[in-house]
Amino acid sequence: AQSVTQLDSHVSVSEGTPVLLRCNYSSSYSPSLFWYVQHPNKGLQLLLKYTSAATLVKGINGFEAEFKKSETSFHLTKPSAHMSDAAEYFCVVSEGSYDKVIFGPGTSLSVIP
Amino acid sequence: ETGVTQSPTHLIKTRGQQVTLRCSSQSGHNTVSWYQQALGQGPQFIFQYYREEENGRGNFPPRFSGLQFPNYSSELNVNALELDDSALYLCASSLKGLAGDNEQFFGPGTRLTVL
Numbered sequence: 001a002q003s004v005t006q007l008d009s010h011v012s013v014s015e016g017t018p019v020l021l022r023c024n025y026s027s028s029y030s031p032s033l034f035w036y037v038q039h040p041n042k043g044l045q046l047l048l049k050y051t052s053a054a055t056l057v058k059g060i061n062g063f064e065a066e067f068k069k070s071e072t073s074f075h076l077t078k079p080s081a082h083m084s085d086a087a088e089y090f091c092v093v094s095e096g097s098y099d100k101v102i103f104g105p106g107t108s109l110s111v112i113p
Numbered sequence: 114e115t116g117v118t119q120s121p122t123h124l125i126k127t128r129g130q131q132v133t134l135r136c137s138s139q140s141g142h143n144t145v146s147w148y149q150q151a152l153g154q155g156p157q158f159i160f161q162y163y164r165e166e167e168n169g170r171g172n173f174p175p176r177f178s179g180l181q182f183p184n185y186s187s188e189l190n191v192n193a194l195e196l197d198d199s200a201l202y203l204c205a206s207s208l209k210g211l212a213g214d215n216e217q218f219f220g221p222g223t224r225l226t227v228l
Contacts, residue, residue, distance in 0.1 A: 004155075036219075043117070044156070044203065044219040090155050101146070101217075103155035 002027050004093050004104035012110040019063075019078040021107045023091030026072065033074045034092040035065055038106075044090070050074065061085070086111045117206050117220035125226045126194050134189040134223045138206030144168070145187040146217060147179060148203040156203055162187055163209050191225075199227045 007022040025031060035047040048059025055067040065076045074091060091104040118137045126132050138145050144163045148156035158171035162181035176192040185206070191198055201224050205217035 041221075043221040044205075046216055046218075049216065101158050103148075103157070105155045106153075 002031070002093050002095055002102045004091050004102050006089075006091055006104040006107045008107050009105070010108045010110070012112060013081045014112045015083055016080050019076070019081045019085065019109065021076040021089050021091075021109065023074045023076065023104060024072055025074060025091070025093045027093055027095055029095050032094045033065075033067060034094070035059065035063070035074075035076050036090045036092060036103075038088040038090065040087075047076070047089075081109075081111045083111050083113065085109060117204060117218050119202075119204050119220040119223050121223060122221070123224045123226075125228060127228050128194055128196060130194050130227075131190065131192045132194060132225060134191075134202050134204075134225070136187045136189070136204030136206075136220060138185045138187065138204075139218050142206035142208050142218070143185055144207045144209040145181055145185065146205045146207070147187070147189045148205065149173070149198075150201040150203055150222070151197075152200070159189070194227045196227050199225060201225075 003026040005024045013019055033050040036044045037047050038044050047063050048057045048065055050057045050067045058064045063078045065074050067074050088106045088108050090106050094101045117139050120135045146161040147159040149159055150156040159173050160170040160179055161168045165181045178190045180188045201222040203222045204220045207217045
């Protein structure tokens with residue numbers, strides 16, 4: 001069965017410092033993995049996706065994530081946080097078809113000036 | 114190219130009532146998925162429609178039902194509303210091709226409050 005664990009419900013970083021949002025997944029098959037961002041009162045926006053190509057995935061706004069099968073992890077990173085990065089971030093796993101899409105509980109990112 | 118739109122943006126209902134939420138998919142997309150996002154939680158998959166047929170369903174009771182129209186727009190209907198149905202309802206559209214490899218584009222959501 002699929003599941004997604006986001007290890008931190010809330011992360012706080014200073015502007016200009018690195019961001020690390022952690023995600024572990026459980027899947028019976030070779031999953032597709034995604035990170036979405038949700039700003040207040042706005043829709044979910046796809047940051048990046050892994051679909052069995054390169055294990056290091058680059059996304060929008062300087063974010064990237066590395067798929068590590070041995071660790072069943074898909075952590076999201078950014079070298080330098082910007083105030084506009086403050087939002088809710090969701091790790092998502094999908095197996096084969098979208099009737100099996102599972103969202104993690106989310107990590108709230110705060111950026112301190 | 115227009116994005117995914119949802120209506121209404123906000124809605125207040127009372128227990129026992131029925132509600133219909135609407136979604137217009139992105140141009141060229143043939144698949145619509147609906148999600149329920151309770152406050153402080155991640156979205157939960159309700160169901161998906163592909164070419165006007167239900168293509169998969171999450172752990173939601175039958176009082177949650179849907180439709181997809183020939184233009185690929187969609188409705189989510191909820192009967193006999195309960196207080197726990199209060200949530201943000203998200204619609205996402207995609208172009209079904211290789212399974213599991215299609216980006217979903219989300220609408221801004223409909224905020225439903227049940228009193």
